[in-house]
Amino acid sequence: MEKTYVGWQEAPFKSKQTEYTEPTNLLSPDGRLLAKGWARHNVFNYNRFHVKHQMRRKEWDFYQLSNGKYMVQLSFANISLGGYVSAVLVDLKQGKTLKSVMSPFIGGKDKYVLPPKGDVPNTVQMTIGKASFAFDTEETSRTICFKMDDVELNFQMDIMPGLENITTVLPFEGFPDRYFMTTKQLCMPCAGTFKFGGECYEFTKDDTFCSLDWGRVCTPYSLVWYWGSGSTYLYDADGNRHIFGFEITWGIGDESNATETCLFYDGKAHKFGAVDVKTFPKPDKYMQPWEFISEDGRFNLTMTPFYDHHSDLNVAVMRMHSHQVHGLWNGTVTLDDGTVLEIKDMYAFCEYVENRW
Numbered sequence: 001m002e003k004t005y006v007g008w009q010e011a012p013f014k015s016k017q018t019e020y021t022e023p024t025n026l027l028s029p030d031g032r033l034l035a036k037g038w039a040r041h042n043v044f045n046y047n048r049f050h051v052k053h054q055m056r057r058k059e060w061d062f063y064q065l066s067n068g069k070y071m072v073q074l075s076f077a078n079i080s081l082g083g084y085v086s087a088v089l090v091d092l093k094q095g096k097t098l099k100s101v102m103s104p105f106i107g108g109k110d111k112y113v114l115p116p117k118g119d120v121p122n123t124v125q126m127t128i129g130k131a132s133f134a135f136d137t138e139e140t141s142r143t144i145c146f147k148m149d150d151v152e153l154n155f156q157m158d159i160m161p162g163l164e165n166i167t168t169v170l171p172f173e174g175f176p177d178r179y180f181m182t183t184k185q186l187c188m189p190c191a192g193t194f195k196f197g198g199e200c201y202e203f204t205k206d207d208t209f210c211s212l213d214w215g216r217v218c219t220p221y222s223l224v225w226y227w228g229s230g231s232t233y234l235y236d237a238d239g240n241r242h243i244f245g246f247e248i249t250w251g252i253g254d255e256s257n258a259t260e261t262c263l264f265y266d267g268k269a270h271k272f273g274a275v276d277v278k279t280f281p282k283p284d285k286y287m288q289p290w291e292f293i294s295e296d297g298r299f300n301l302t303m304t305p306f307y308d309h310h311s312d313l314n315v316a317v318m319r320m321h322s323h324q325v326h327g328l329w330n331g332t333v334t335l336d337d338g339t340v341l342e343i344k345d346m347y348a349f350c351e352y353v354e355n356r357w
Helices: none
Strands: 002-004 018-020 037-039 057-066 070-078 082-091 096-106 122-128 131-137 141-148 151-158 166-172 175-196 199-203 209-218 222-235 241-250 260-265 268-271 275-277 290-294 299-315 318-334 340-356
Touching (some): 057 151, 070 131, 070 199, 082 122, 166 260, 175 222, 175 241, 175 260, 209 222, 241 275, 241 299, 241 340, 299 340
Parallel strands (some): 018 037
Antiparallel strands (some): 002 018, 037 166, 057 070, 057 209, 082 096, 141 151, 151 175, 166 175, 175 199, 175 209, 222 241, 222 340, 241 260, 260 268, 275 290, 290 299, 299 318, 318 340
């Protein structure tokens, strides 16, 4: 079942927000996209063999965790022509990568297959080259592990009961069989270690959060997007602790049925409208303040950057070019019931990406 979400104070968004609440097939057997919108859990039934353009099918599980000082990224991606598993440790304050390892593979169209949903119990265990890794999701926890050469990482994160996420399906105008489906699950306190070369970096649930970027897509060749995300603890006037997070993504495909924009407060999703940044950061403004405002005024934050985690993979006809900018965020956000939350010096990031893949 789908519904058009009305939202805060019964004021409709300028952008339509079509919410799905019941299981819905993503694709028809001939590859046409059947669903366009968003959900609080992944209700979209994905059959990878219904994808019409099998060599344009891309599937990934990407975990990013940080305490604002160090960041860990653990990623597995299968882009049909091939893929990789990688682990990265970054010192955000010094602005440098401390360790990065990758194990690639060729011809991944029908091997190294991931589960069709990322927010329900599932287990992934694979060995690719010298790398072995496992993602284990249960009802109230996730565990991720990785080993390659001298690198070993092990992390465990909490999933509060009923934790909602934002799962979106975005079409591409003029391409009835292309789509971008992702689940962004935030607000997961995380603890663990990243070890290499005799060094051990420890993370605790006091200040560390993990987010999952889960993607199953079939896209045109060239893509551009913004993606911003973060989680933290907030304290109310009585000293009670709450978990807060936000997800903002835009620029991908046709957003006439939904935008990938959402607040999370104590596990519940609060949908708001389209977001943009006041000043386009390209080509030389990445380290200047990023001012964000949503169309309904419910997301009004400014990021003051302290590090641009820039990467540029350019191989033959494929390029993955990213400015992932990390900073401190300040301003206000508004929940569905009109409650205004003041955000002070929250660590989070926003990236600008240009891909050809």
